[in-house]
Amino acid sequence: MSLVRMGVGMLLRVRVSLPDRPGALGAVTRTLGSAGADILQVTVLESVSGRALDEFTVSVANPAVRDRVSAGLEAAPGVRVEGIWETVEPPGAFPDLVVLSQVAVNPGRGLATLVDAAPALFSAEWAALVETDPSPSVVTASWQAPAEPPLPALTPLRPRTVSLPGGTHLAATPFDGTSTVLVIARDHAPAFHEVELTRLTVLADIVGAIVGKAVVSR
Amino acid sequence: MSLVRMGVGMLLRVRVSLPDRPGALGAVTRTLGSAGADILQVTVLESVSGRALDEFTVSVANPAVRDRVSAGLEAAPGVRVEGIWETVEPPGAFPDLVVLSQVAVNPGRGLATLVDAAPALFSAEWAALVETDPSPSVVTASWQAPAEPPLPALTPLRPRTVSLPGGTHLAATPFDGTSTVLVIARDHAPAFHEVELTRLTVLADIVGAIVGKAVVSR
Structure with a gap:
């Protein structure tokens, strides 16, 4: 330890x-x-x-x-x-891979695993899974997410970074072929960099492929 | 560029x-x-x-x-x-994820993608997919692999690093639940570190989960 x-x-x-x-x-x-x-x-x-x-x-x-x-x-x-x-978490030698292998071992819990792990992976404060159709509603959220997470406009669906007036920085990426979006948030820290957004999107793509679109949209 | x-x-x-x-x-x-x-x-x-x-x-x-x-x-x-x-390849910000997303997009070519990408991911010279049952035979190999790749003992199936007498260093890891093994090799460079072997194993676990055991064993 x-x-x-x-x-x-x-x-x-x-x-x-x-x-x-x-x-x-x-x-x-x-x-x-x-x-x-x-x-x-x-x-x-x-x-x-x-x-x-x-x-x-x-x-x-x-x-x-x-x-x-x-x-x-x-x-x-x-x-x-x-x-x-x-x-909050030591980064380890390859934290992304460890999370993906957890998703692979238990795909049924894959989205929850990703949401729970995302704050540590991105040095962020919280993460949430948001269903945007017909209007944005939080499906599941990580530890430390606010009861009503502040959300930016998430449609049209595409990867995006947003800084809210209150100072919260967000990065959001849709799961390919679905209306579900993964959102991560940071306060008191720099905005998400383009490289971090790309990493979030690639992670969501891989998790989506392991879990399957049907599960993501359910 | x-x-x-x-x-x-x-x-x-x-x-x-x-x-x-x-x-x-x-x-x-x-x-x-x-x-x-x-x-x-x-x-x-x-x-x-x-x-x-x-x-x-x-x-x-x-x-x-x-x-x-x-x-x-x-x-x-x-x-x-x-x-x-x-x-041989600039590492990029997250090369493992990029390869995994390629596997996710085209699972049918997933194992070939992993074998082709593994040398660059691990600063190695070549990689091969080996079927060990009933006896070791190379299923597919990367660019620059020798016509008859030198192989260590691969059974009992478990992740392992081996240095051959000729100076070639190998790391090998089985795909979970199969008799197929991923092998990577380096000459004129240090032996594979325990951390690299763990990374190789986690990558194989994730690719195996995306591709499916049936395809790996086929």
Whole structure:
């Protein structure tokens, strides 16, 4: 059992924009290391127009380390902090695959498994399955979803990201060939990136294929 | 289209063992950056007994940069280079999911899709689907597989990694409930790590669930 799970530390997602040149990533990892953060994963979200958007998953022992991480990155030349927020689950080596294998083992519970796992997979706060026909109604929702989840316009059916006036960021993707939509939501954290929306859509496609359209629409 | 695909550079996997302490990863990324390598992805394979095993996917412009990467890492205090080898495909943000969605879209070709994609997914050289009953025979194999692929003992059926006397490293995992085994192979590169074997097994489980046992055994 990890220290984080034992309540000794906390896991953070750190999203930074930095110059896309050799050494820039090294400067960030050095800053994180000096602040006392343990880097568990690094993902390059995008690399365009001479800048890269990178996301780190780090373990920190306490809020003071989090503050040092934040201060250190703010002071690093060329680095722009897009967001630092707490995430609930260690990402593991391949969390998406583990969830998909759970769906494969028990397809009857596949949609519920995806909805329950989605917040941890996307460092989000909650997820919900929404039937849009004839009008949006929540079929099932994850732990920590509000009793009446705020929903954006979901039709015409297509993958989309939306930021609501209250500050909640959403990503939504329909299950192919159905009127059912998977919605994930984040507060106090950056909006969903295009890459995250694509990942959500691909996950929904795969789960839909395993579970079958009939079950998704039921 | 990336520079790598246009033949301007090459993609490398770099596997290093380093002290599991704050700053160690920063030293490695700095070394890679100074050598002129562009870091595309970092994965922590394991973290035990005070050391971490990390795998970097980097883009380098030419063989001279590769040599500087190698020399720089060899000289870095506390760092042990486990392997530097060429890989054939940019990893993308989530290559496993993309392959699974291709399988989901066309389950009839699902096993062939997995076999064709496996070398790139695992920075391996070839992959093959082997029917073990009554005796091992290759059902289908990827591009670059030898005409008669060297195979380890595959029964009793269970996930396994094997290194053959000639230096070929193999990982093999059975499709659940069948006598069919997926085999991937690497030469001139490190042996498959336990984490890679688990990933291969989970992928095979998911593809098996999408495709169906009947098709796998056919």
